[in-house]
Amino acid sequence: MTDVTSAPRELRKGANVAIRDLGGELGGLTVFLDSRGHDGETIDADVSVLLLDASGKVRSSADFVFYNQPIALNGAVHLRDKLVPEPDSDEAAAGWSSDVVTLELDDVPQEIERIVVAASLDASTARTFGDAAGVRLRLQRSSDAADLLVFDIDDATTESALVFGEFYRRDEDWKIRAVGRGYQAGLAALVTEHGVDVSEEADEPEGPEAPAVDETPDEAPAPPGDAEQAPAPPMPAEVDDDTGTSSPATPAKRSVSVRRPTRAPRLPVDWNASIPADDGNDWQAARLFPVAGIGSGEEQERRATSALLAVMSMVREFGAALTGRCGAPRGTITTYIEVPFGQDEEAYRPDGVIQVRRGTREWTALVEVKTSTGRLNVEQIEKYVEIARARGYDAVITISNELAGGDADHPVAVDRRKLRKVSLHHLSWDQIRAEAVLAARHRGVSDATQAKVLEEFIRYMSHARSGMGGLGDMGPSWVKLRDAVKSKTARASDKATGEISARFDELIQHLGHHMTGLLGVEVQSLAPREAPDHASRRQQLADSGLMFGRLKVPGAVDVLVVGADLRADKASAAITIGAPRGDTRPLTRVNWLLRQLPDEAKDSIRIEAHMAGPRAVSTAALLGKARQDPSCLVPEEQREIKAFTISLEVPLGNKRAAGTGTLIGSVKGATTTFYADVVQHLRPWVAKVGSPSRAE
Incomplete structure (x- = not known):
């Protein structure tokens, strides 16, 4: 769990508070659903998020975020990997584990009025939240991981699905309500109540059967003590006898299966395809990022830096993924190359600068880049850390084909005392390429032109002459x-x-x-x-x-x-x-x-x-x-x-x-x-x- 200097606000069941009153940036929030068992045993819960309109229902199955569908609204709602504490930590000894959801509320469209955050237990285990020694919701500010709010649920009994809390709009502002409402009949009952059409068929057509999920809604009272109760959902629109069609308020929804995934992700069928043979002509396709003419290592490095920073500022999904790993808020990215700085009466020129703006806040990082077999230099990195600290910048980011071996967080051992006000992050070209492929071919890029730019950048990175190929050898020893x-x-x-x-x-x-x-x-x-x-x-x-x-x-x-x-x-x-x-x-x-x-x-x-x-x-x-x-x-x-x-x-x-x-x-x-x-x-x-x- 994250240590913070100030205690988070404790919320009781049914209470609500405005996000702005918590000191949180509007949008950049991380929701933790924590659970633990008795005697150090973990509770394996699965998080789900429901995006509801004014009717209190999802608009379509795309508004249901869960383990089979972890992303919605182009990444504004993102179910992350389960967070397991370090083996020797107090949290691990107590059996705590956390499921994580990141929310960018600024990117949520106006027609979404409520965001319900829930968790459920696998029906085949026959366990309930009453078996847990502790269940709670925590809210963090994503920009600095500061805990803003905690809601402990201590009255769970036989429920196998539980609504922890909900975000909702009130007077053009976002608020959060502590709910703590349970469903004995599980996840299917919860999501069916909110308009998700649950399929009774398994996703997998063969092999051992998973237990069927009970879809009977469980009656439960509304949470008490809230003067601003959410409006009751209206009755479904009736079918027009003349046309045979329903009103726009109830669009057709694709059935989804809430069965827990039991199969590993599949490799693409062409994972081992060879490069096509030359077609015989000597025409070269024009490329956005050409490798033709790359000469010295210095030129290779300069091209790599410019290409990367340009694509980060141009393709929002890709840039946000990389800067988010370095602690930046989600916002507008502006990048520069070879910016001169003076320090200790000497001139220094980092390879690049990244600035992220969100509202009135500005996050800035200096960037040092190496390509091919280039190695990072500790004296140079420490000097950039000093420059960043002197100017109030937030971070120094290093990029190279090196990876942090063993138990190190960075390929170069930097004096930790120098990092009290400036964070140091390392991105390998392997990691950058993986993030680019995830964004381009799996998560998706909303703008078609930007998607093509990102594909061109992936092609450039994969070329042997780019110097961005990743781990290249087993070392001189x-x-x-x-x-x-x-x-x-x-x-x-x-x-x-x-x-x-x-x-x-x-x-x-x-x-x-x-x-x-x-x-x-x-x-x-x-x-x-x-x-x-x-x-x-x-x-x-x-x-x-x-x-x-x-x-x-x-x-x-x-x-x-x-x-x-x-x-x-x-x-x-x-x-x-x-x-x-x-x-x-x-x-x-x-x-x-x-x-x-x-x-x-x-x-x-x-x-x-x-x-x-x-x-x-x-x-x-x-x-x-x-x-x-x-x-x-x-x-x-x-x-x-x-x-x-x-x-x-x-x-x-x-x-x-x-x-x-x-x-x-x-x-x-x-x-x-x-x-x-x-x-x-x-x-x-x-x-x-x-x-x-x-x-x-």
Whole structure:
């Protein structure tokens, strides 16, 4: 949770307050729905947002924001990833977890009069909010993460869906009301009451069934104690007997499914398509950002800076995504290149300046850019921090192909004492490219011309001569460490061991950004965060030549484990999935898994079945053999199978750079191929209603 210097206002059930009275900027708000279980257990709640017009109903299914549809109004309402506290924090020990919604109220159209924020529990768990040890709503100002308001809900009992609060217009102003109203019948009952047409059909046409959601609305009284009750929704418009059409007040709505997603996002079908062959002519298409004529590294850097800053100011969705990661408010972006500054009687010229204006507030950051193999310089960065502090600027942003390895927040170790009034942020070209692809091809850009500009910029970034290609090699210590591991002379204390271990962490981040662009969801790299973990990983690399990293894909059945074995010359990718529970036979469980793997999946994929019990017992077979004889994975004495681990190994390249025949290319290829062949097809087991023991 966020520490603040002043206590937030506490709101009681039914009370309301104007956003302006909280000191919050109109629009830039972050809503946290916090929950925790007893004895450190987490409550896995799902947030939803309903955008209501004067009738108290949604205009269409597009006004329903939830896990199957996380964005509305071109990003003005955005359901973010679940926020889990650091493992060693007090919040983690207490079992707190937070669901996050960002609101840009300035961008909400006038016809939307109420924004209802709610949460629900998965119907298959049979849990209610009464099982929670704590449930609350928190409101933050997005610009500086200051807590503005808190509303604790302490009277939940048997409800599986809960309206935490609502934002509503009053006299051209926005207010927030603490609601705390529950629904025993779950999410479907809540959204049906507000005009969402809920589909009774599952999104997935095959595989294990998810429990059906009860759609019977649950009666509950309006929240007490509010002198400004929201108007009661009018009766639906009647159908005209002469024309057979209804009034415009009740537009047709597409049915949506509120079933919780159980399938990982899919790769695009052309994810491994090669570049088309030359058509034979020597005509070159005119490009908005040409690579022709790039000479020196200085010219490459200047072009990259100008192109990036120009696109940030031109394409609002892209610029807001990048500046938002650096703490800027959402507003009008203006950019400059090579702005001269005087400091300590010397002249300095940062590569760029970004200014964001929102109302009377102005946020300013200095920008330092490196391309290709250019490395950031600590003395230069610290000097820019001094310039920013002297002028009252907010931040310094560095951009390069470097990624922060290990547990660092920045590729360069800057004296933290210098950052008391100025924040320091790093954006890698990998991260910038992923944000551009997300905006252009997944989230969408509202203006068609701006969308074309962003596509041109993506094309420019992807060209080898742009210098913006991302992680390019395993570093100068790669050959030395590789040879030492093979000859068994590597030691954990060697400088090269530490450098390559940290570089592999950077490779995992690179993979995360790569998969983010392909899948359209933010794939998180889970690098180790503690010194003992780093030490053990260096020891493992020296002793056995093994390196591992993890990727968390929203919707996937588990974390994806990516590895490299320098002694066996193998790159690998693996994932674990829980087996069906209950009294199902071991062979039935094996067949349940095999049915999920497509015919295109390689026969060389390895399946390991883990048995229940105190001893680590397992069986293993290649997919080709298991398809012919599923019983080869059945344990002796018909022991219970508790989980399966599926893995793929490919030859590991030994070259330092990226591309074919390299470690980076091998690990990247293994990860993407394994995801395409296995991960995106896997679904967790869910017991059928009335038959929890069957897995068919």
